[in-house]
Amino acid sequence: HQAYRGASECINAMRRILTAYARKNSAIGYCQSMNFICGVLLLLMEEEYAFWVLSTLVEDLLPEYFTRKLIGSKADVLVFKDVVREKLPRLHAH
Secondary structure: HHHHHHOOHHHHHHHHHHHHHHHHHHOOOOOHHHHHHHHHHHHHHOHHHHHHHHHHHHHHOOOOOOOOOOOHHHHHHHHEEEEEEEOOOHHHHH
């Protein structure tokens, strides 16, 4: 997105949010793809709200996604694989 090109205030805000979250929840820390979520949130709301929404997403709505075992992500991959096999058998065979 245009807001994130170069060394902009948006990138600094993202760094602050992700660093603050890693300190808030040291059990999870920073995980890949949190930056994408944070980036979208910053396009939609102010920095403090983005921090709290990120916290809610990671801890309450997607609790098994941002762990060492990535249980939620792995489950979604298996479900997606089954849907592709059922609905798009030629693609699945490929």
